[in-house]
Amino acid sequence: MKKIIFSGLIAGAVLFVLSYGGLYLAVKFFPGLFTSYNNPIFNSDGSRDMLFYMHAFIISFALSWFWDRFKSMFKGAMLLRGLEFGFVYSIVALLPVMWITFSSLDVTVATVASWFVYGLLQAIIAGLIFAKINP
Amino acid sequence: MVSNKPVVARWVITRECALKVNGSTNINQFACIIPEYKGPDTLTLYKGTDPVKMSGSLALDVTTFDCHNRGMTGELRKVLKAKEFPNLIIRFISIDKYPDHMEPVKGIVTIELAGVSKRFEVDYKFIPDGPHMLTLVGTKQVNFSDFNITPPTKLGGIIKTKNELNVEFDLKVKVLE
Numbered sequence: 535m536k537k538i539i540f541s542g543l544i545a546g547a548v549l550f551v552l553s554y555g556g557l558y559l560a561v562k563f564f565p566g567l568f569t570s571y572n573n574p575i576f577n578s579d580g581s582r583d584m585l586f587y588m589h590a591f592i593i594s595f596a597l598s599w600f601w602d603r604f605k606s607m608f609k610g611a612m613l614l615r616g617l618e619f620g621f622v623y624s625i626v627a628l629l630p631v632m633w634i635t636f637s638s639l640d641v642t643v644a645t646v647a648s649w650f651v652y653g654l655l656q657a658i659i660a661g662l663i664f665a666k667i668n669p
Numbered sequence: 670m671v672s673n674k675p676v677v678a679r680w681v682i683t684r685e686c687a688l689k690v691n692g693s694t695n696i697n698q699f700a701c702i703i704p705e706y707k708g709p710d711t712l713t714l715y716k717g718t719d720p721v722k723m724s725g726s727l728a729l730d731v732t733t734f735d736c737h738n739r740g741m742t743g744e745l746r747k748v749l750k751a752k753e754f755p756n757l758i759i760r761f762i763s764i765d766k767y768p769d770h771m772e773p774v775k776g777i778v779t780i781e782l783a784g785v786s787k788r789f790e791v792d793y794k795f796i797p798d799g800p801h802m803l804t805l806v807g808t809k810q811v812n813f814s815d816f817n818i819t820p821p822t823k824l825g826g827i828i829k830t831k832n833e834l835n836v837e838f839d840l841k842v843k844v845l846e
Contacts, residue, residue: 554825554827557824557827558827561695561696561824561827561828565695565696565697566696566697568696568823568824568828569696569697569738570740571823571824571828572694572697572699572738572740572741572744572821572823572828572830573739573740573741573743573744574740574743574744574746574747575740576823576824577823578744578747578748578821578822578823579819579821579822580819580822580826583822583825583826586824586825587825640739640740
C-alpha cells in the first residue's frame with residue numbers, strides 16, 4: 535500500500551508538471567489547435583478548475599494501483615515495461631472512453647485524438663516511473 | 670406668443686439592422702453578429718433640446734447571435750444567458766446634436782444585457798443613404814463585467830476570454846420630419 539501511494543505521489547507530481555506545463559506551452563505556441571475549446575460543452579466558469587488540476591494525481595494513483603496489481607505481467611527492460619503499460623492502459627481504458635466521448639459529445643476527431651495521445655503519453659510516463667521505483 | 674415646443678422627428682428603424690460584437694481570447698479572435706432586426710420600431714427625437722433628447726428602443730434577439738462557428742456561437746449565447754434573457758435592448762436617451770452632416774456625434778444609450786442595464790456614451794456616425802434614409806452606426810467598447818458577466822475560461826484558466834468587447838450597431842432608419 536505504501537509503495538502504491540509513494541509511486542502515485544511521485545508520478546502525480548511529475549505528470550502535473552509535464553501535463554500542465556506541456557498544455558500551457560501548446561496553447562502558447564499552437565493556439566489554433568485549441569480554438570474548438572470555445573464551446574459550451576467545456577466548463578467555462580472556473581468552478582471545476584481544482585478538479586481539472588487534480589487529474590494528474592487521480593490518474594497517477596489509479597495507474598499506481600494497476601501497476602502494483604499487474605506489474606509481474608510486464609516483462610523486460612524498464613523502457614519496454616513502461617511502454618507496454620502505457621499501451622495496455624490506452625487500449626483497455628482510453629480507447630473505449632474516447633469512442634463513447636466522440637459518439638455522444640459535439641467534439642471533433644482531432645480533439646478526441648489529441649486526448650487519446652495525451653492520455654497515452656501520461657500512462658507511458660507513469661509506467662516508466664513505476665518500473666523504476668516499484669519494479 | 671412664441672412656442673418653445675421642440676420639433677419632433679421620427680426615425681423608423683427598418684429590418685436591415687445588425688449588431689456586431691468583436692472580442693478575443695488568448696488564442697483567437699471572434700466576430701459575432703445578430704444579422705437582422707425583427708422590428709420595425711420608431712425612435713423619436715426632440716430637435717429643440719440640447720442635447721437632443723431621444724426616446725425609443727431596439728430589442729435584439731440574443732438567441733440569433735451567429736459567430737460563424739457553431740461552438741463559439743453556442744458559447745457566446747451561453748455566456749450571455751440567452752435562454753434566461755433572450756433580448757439585448759438598446760434604449761436611446763440622447764445625442765449631442767441632430768445629425769445634419771456626416772460628422773461624428775456622441776450620444777447616450779442604455780444597454781440591457783443578461784438582465785443588467787448600463788448607461789454608455791456611444792460614438793455615432795450618420796451616413797445619408799438615399800432620400801429620407803439614414804444609416805446610423807454606433808460603436809462602443811464594453812466589458813463583460815459591465816453586465817456582471819465573468820469572461821469565460823477553459824482548461825483550468827489556460828484559455829481565457831478577454832473582458833473587452835467592441836460593439837457596433839448599424840441601424841437603417843427612415844426619417845419622418
